[in-house]
Amino acid sequence: MLLKEQLMIAKPLPLKFFISHFVIVSTFALLGAPPTAIQTPHRQEVPHTTKNGKLLTKYDPESSFFPIGQWGVPESRVYKGIDYRWHHLVAAGYNTVWPWAMGGYSSTEQLAQAAEHELQVVIMRRPKGEALLRIKDSPNLFGIVWQDEPLINFGVEPEKQKPQQAEFLAYKQEVAEVAPDLPVFVNTASWMVGNGRDPWIAWHKMGDLSCHDNYVIWPETRSLNLGSYGTEKNGIADATSLAVEVTEGKKPVWLVVGAFESDTPPNSKFPFRYPTPMQLRGMVYTGIIHGATGITYYAWDSNITRFGMAPDIRTEIPGRPRATTTQAITAKALWDMAAAVNRELQELTPAILSPTVGDEAGYHVSFEGTAITP
Structure with a gap:
């Protein structure tokens, strides 16, 4: 196709x-x-990984892995009457989960549930010592995301960034000594403009792979490449292209796309809104065209991440704000679109992971x- x-x-x-x-x-x-029209910046080799994170640069049908992930997934169970079991993800074409790290939901339990569903796991915490040794040989372990959005959570000032970057590099080295092929990275926001540009570039150079989220749908969206910062272009095309550039085409580049909306008024600072199904499709393929070799969606509509996409139409989630009927229908439509796109990505994987x-x-x-x- x-x-x-x-x-x-x-x-x-x-x-x-x-x-x-x-x-x-x-x-x-x-x-x-084969006549498959995939055009990306990767002309000589395409950096990607095996399902356990080992770096590859040439497509191998036996070991190459294109991650199709869901960020912040809840525990695989029926909780307060809502079915969050991961068979829904498998049916929708996902192969990777980023399980929510809060509560008593251990990394060992996450990996065990992933094994039941033949999914790979990005650990959203920082296992060390015995905790790391317990999981390092799991066939379902894919990577460790050390921090989400470090510019937003730490502040962009050098005096705030540099200590965190040093801590990250020390942790990455610790993991490498135990599991040398396991990637350790951060997921940044799309703050690669203004005073965020230098630290953004630094994080993408430091990690074993490049990963950023880019949520471009606002109440008055005019372009998938005009994001949060006025007239500066920090949308999917520019940010993904910059990630490929600063990693010199030698590291996998992952993109997290938004299929959610914030429970905030239009005049709030970050009034994210649901994309249309076609906008969601466009975001995914824009990322791939500009060099992404992995896609993750934010997020499953759940008790953890409310107002995301969902495998069914549901206005009520116990303990969380009520969705309107329109929101609930949109959530299901986005889930269905992601499932269709995921099937396409599976079919296109050999071409995506081969040079243009x-x-x-x-x-x-x-x-x-x-x-x-x-």
Whole structure:
């Protein structure tokens, strides 16, 4: 399936689309490669990992892994009448979970539940010593996210950032001595403009991989690349491209996309709003086109992350604010769209994790007949 077709809204296709299709197919035919139109910045090698985090740069059908994750998932159980069991994620095409770290839900329990569902786990805490030794050999352990949004949570001032960065590097070294292939990283926000740019770049250079979230849907969204900071471009295309640039194309780049809304008025500081299903699709593929080699969604509508996407239509979650009927319907529509996109990503994985053909490929264009569109 053509990547460009993934982004098309159903409507009559202009002649230039068919010409584009022919160019793509002809080019790959000359190379003896399948006619899959994946275009990314990765021209020589594509940094990604195995399902246990070992770095790869060349696609291997036996070991290459494209993570399709869900951030902050609740424990796999029925809780207060709501079914949060992870079979819902499996059915929707996910292969990775970032389980919520709060409460008594241990990393060992998270990995055991993941094993039941054949899912990989990004640990959202900092296991050390015996705790790390207990889990390091788990076949379901994928990585450790040391901190979420370190610029927002620590402050961007150098005197606040530098001690945290030193602590991170020390922890990363400690993990490397025990589990040398296990990636340790942070997930930043998209604050790669203004006074956030330097620390943002520093974190992405320090981690074993690059990961950032980018929530671009606001009450008056005009572009997937115009985010939270006025006229400065810090949306998905620019931030993902910068991540690829600063890691010199040598580290996996993961993108967390938003499928949620904040329970805040439109005039609040961060009035995030639900995307439409097509906007969600566009965010995922925009990330991939600009170099992402892993996608995570925020978030499952639950007692932990309210007003996310959901496998069913539900206005009530005990102990949490009530959703409107429109919100509940939107949550289900986004879940269904993510499931469709996830199936596409599974099919496209060999192409996404293979280099884009550059100018070295020859091609030709020809067509017959009279154009019926301009």
